[in-house]
Amino acid sequence: MNLLEEITKVFAENGLVGAFLMVGAVMMVSYFVSRRLTMGRIHGSAIAIMIGLALAYWGGTQSGGTKGLADIKLFAGLGLLGGGMLRDFAITATAFEVDVDEAKKAGMLGAIALAFGTVVPFIFGCCIAWAFGYRDAVSITTIGAGAGSYIIGPVTGAALGASSAVMALAIATGVLKAVTVMIVTPFLAKLIGVNNPQSAMAFGGCVGTVSGVTGGLAAYDPRLVPYGALTATFHTGIGCLVTPSIGFLAVRAIVGG
Amino acid sequence: MTIYGVALLALCYMVGSFLGDALGMLLHVKANVGGVGIAMLLLIISRTWLKKSGKLTHPLKLGIEFWAALYIPIVVAMASIQNVIAAVDGGPMVLIAAFGTVALVFGCTALLGRFVRGSTNWDPHAESVLSGDPE
Numbered sequence: 312m313n314l315l316e317e318i319t320k321v322f323a324e325n326g327l328v329g330a331f332l333m334v335g336a337v338m339m340v341s342y343f344v345s346r347r348l349t350m351g352r353i354h355g356s357a358i359a360i361m362i363g364l365a366l367a368y369w370g371g372t373q374s375g376g377t378k379g380l381a382d383i384k385l386f387a388g389l390g391l392l393g394g395g396m397l398r399d400f401a402i403t404a405t406a407f408e409v410d411v412d413e414a415k416k417a418g419m420l421g422a423i424a425l426a427f428g429t430v431v432p433f434i435f436g437c438c439i440a441w442a443f444g445y446r447d448a449v450s451i452t453t454i455g456a457g458a459g460s461y462i463i464g465p466v467t468g469a470a471l472g473a474s475s476a477v478m479a480l481a482i483a484t485g486v487l488k489a490v491t492v493m494i495v496t497p498f499l500a501k502l503i504g505v506n507n508p509q510s511a512m513a514f515g516g517c518v519g520t521v522s523g524v525t526g527g528l529a530a531y532d533p534r535l536v537p538y539g540a541l542t543a544t545f546h547t548g549i550g551c552l553v554t555p556s557i558g559f560l561a562v563r564a565i566v567g568g
Numbered sequence: 569m570t571i572y573g574v575a576l577l578a579l580c581y582m583v584g585s586f587l588g589d590a591l592g593m594l595l596h597v598k599a600n601v602g603g604v605g606i607a608m609l610l611l612i613i614s615r616t617w618l619k620k621s622g623k624l625t626h627p628l629k630l631g632i633e634f635w636a637a638l639y640i641p642i643v644v645a646m647a648s649i650q651n652v653i654a655a656v657d658g659g660p661m662v663l664i665a666a667f668g669t670v671a672l673v674f675g676c677t678a679l680l681g682r683f684v685r686g687s688t689n690w691d692p693h694a695e696s697v698l699s700g701d702p703e
Binding site: 330331334335337338356359360361362363364366367368370371372377378379380381386389390392393394397398399400401402403404405406407408409410411414417420423424427428431432435436439440443454457458466469470479480482483484485486487488489490491492493495499502503504505507509510513514517518519521522525526529533534536537540541542544545548549551552555 | 577578580581584588591592595597598600601602603604605607608609611612615616629632633634635636638639640641642643644645646647648649650651652653654655656657658659660661662663664665666667668669670672673674675676677678680681682683684690691693694695697698699700
């Protein structure tokens with residue numbers, strides 16, 4: 312009997328339970344490192360998220376797949392624990408801790424932030440696409456959409472019939488945006504004034520990408536997570552609505568064809 | 569009963585997903601429009617109603633707050649299944665588009681932040697739940 316094979320089998324057959332164990336171990340190491348090596352200066356959850364991203368990179372090099380560690384049989388359960396269903400279930404649960412009065416006060420601000428968060432990345436992404444030589448409205452719109460999030464990019468590309476190469480670029484842009492937000496938020500949040508429920512709602516609307524916002528805020532100050540999530544979760548829907556329609560028409564009017 | 573809390577959370581989630589899908593179909597978008605946001609609003613409304621009618625029991629709260637407290641570990645699992653390779657190997661256009669976008673939207677946040685004077689009086693209970701330590 313091969314011990315390693317047996318262990319792999321137990322983890323593969325009990326994916327979700329195995330994932331609880333693995334994430335628990337990562338959290339334990341991270342909080343230890345945070346306390347002992349950084350004297351609490353870097354939040355334990357920030358370290359845990361960075362370890363997660365590093366493991367995702369390693370997993371990608373091992374399997375050649377697109378789902379980070381989850382493509383390796385031993386770690387497949389992480390795909391369930393970190394997948395869309397449980398993530399959104401837990402995000403919803405954080406709303407239970409929302410201070411209703413604070414959230415109400417930021418309603419208008421959240422709407423303005425969502426407008427910014429939809430329009431600004433799109434225009435910037437389109438300009439970059441133009442600068443890199445793309446001249447057809449479909450490709451420019453799709454890449455612009457990718458700057459919104461890694462969901463808006465492919466949804467827009469599919470709606471407009473973009474080539475798969477352009478779709479891949481849009482997805483990569485969205486993923487890199489999310490990963491960058493997760494990593495830099497704990498270091499920059501103070502600088503941009505994110506320290507209360509209302510500014511967190513503005514942050515969620517402007518930045519958009521749900522995984523980036525929630526990951527970044529969790530790593531900076533978990534109390535802000537529900538407020539950021541509240542606006543960020545609307546960002547994808549609005550982006551998917553506006554970008555392939557109004558966004559595409561605007562780009563076509565400017566570049567033609 | 570703790571399961572009532574979990575079930576309430578599931579109900580909000582399901583109704584939110586359904587309404588988000590319906591909204592997407594209505595608007596001819598191939599995506600869920602704001603489903604999680606709607607679910608969050610439903611949960612906030614439910615809590616207000618439960619509190620008013622005195623039905624917000626400790627076990628019920630536990631059923632919901634357990635999941636809120638597991639939020640960070642779930643985000644860590646989410647980080648570990650990202651396509652980081654594609655993100656890093658995307659080439660110069662992807663790098664510039666992504667980093668530039670992040671810089672711009674952070675700038676927008678700073679700009680909007682000038683117009684708020686949010687309170688920083690935190691409810692200690694909310695704080696401990698979201699940090700992963702519900703009582």
